Amino acid sequence: MVYRSWAEIDSKRLIQNTHNVYNYSKKGILAVVKADAYGHGSVEISKILEKISYVRKLCVATAEEGKELREGGIKKEILVLGGVLKEELDYFIEYNLQPVISDFDQLYLLKDRFSGSVHLKFDTGMHRLGFYIEDTDRVIKYIKEKNIKVEGLMSHFPSADVDPELTGHQIEKFKKIVDIFKNEGINPRFIHIQNSAGLVYRCDYCNCVRVGISLYGEKPSDNFPLNIKTVMSVKSKIISVKGIKKGDMVSYGGSFKADKDMKIGIVSFGYADGLPRELSNRGFFLVKDKRSRILGNVTMDMTIIDLSGIEDVKVGDTVLIVGKNGKEEISFNDIAKMCNTIPYEIMCRISKRVKRIIL
């Protein structure tokens, strides 16, 4: 296979980050590998993570993602965070997936058709998925009636990175819910609420953490205390080097106009590879340890960069889109900030055309 753009996945770093999360939290890890493991390649990442004993489960968003892991040979338990729709139920059975049940519609769906165990999700402030604390008695009555096996109880933080007060309330509220279950004789094996940003909070009654971004080495908040390192670096190649004259305009729309004669390079990486078009005239790549700014609009397959002052550049040379080279670095977070978004989105956007290579 010949590819022009690729993402190198540093498996040692992935393992080290996972280890650091475990050491910090002292809790089992439910590793989130949804969305193709945040763009890193879910089967490959899961193969590495499933060998780690304290990684208790892999979490995906949908049954379809769970199927993909099973077809890729993954044996570890798989929790489907996004729950179950009627038409997906057969997948849960066929591929041995475990649903997160977060409302009565889903609960009633299980009835006699699903005999595996489930995790129940409670909404303590996110207002996305989850039962309310007020539903607890009804839920318990129903699962006892129908003999539904509850292996886990969970909730989710919307703002652990920015709102300690809300997060604290959530930890208390979730404890009340857990206690109600325990008083009713239901003691699920897995109790979890912490995501990556939530790791810095104490939750003594929880026994595992449900983390994604920290495993991939990106900090969920600026003052995140764990030592983690970026797992994925993204690279491409220069496919043409040429000159432009003062006054020439570059790329679609001519949004860059040269104020002097310049040397430019054409890089085989565009928005179809996952480079945000918002980086037009703003972002930069690394060429031979030097920053090289993006000129004009990012196009679907190519991006034009300024090679002025960078010696010895030739066609075929490697360009770093995300990663570290000498003293210079471009992180997912740097790109996210330039695009007014979060590193999660930039990672997920790295597209299929970019070949993933596991180191």
Ligand SMILES: *Cc1c(COP(=O)(O)O)cnc(C)c1O
């Ligand atoms: C994606 C997700 C996580 C992981 O969040 P990170 O911030 O990546 O650690 C945890 N729980 C749920 C329900 C999620 O959807």
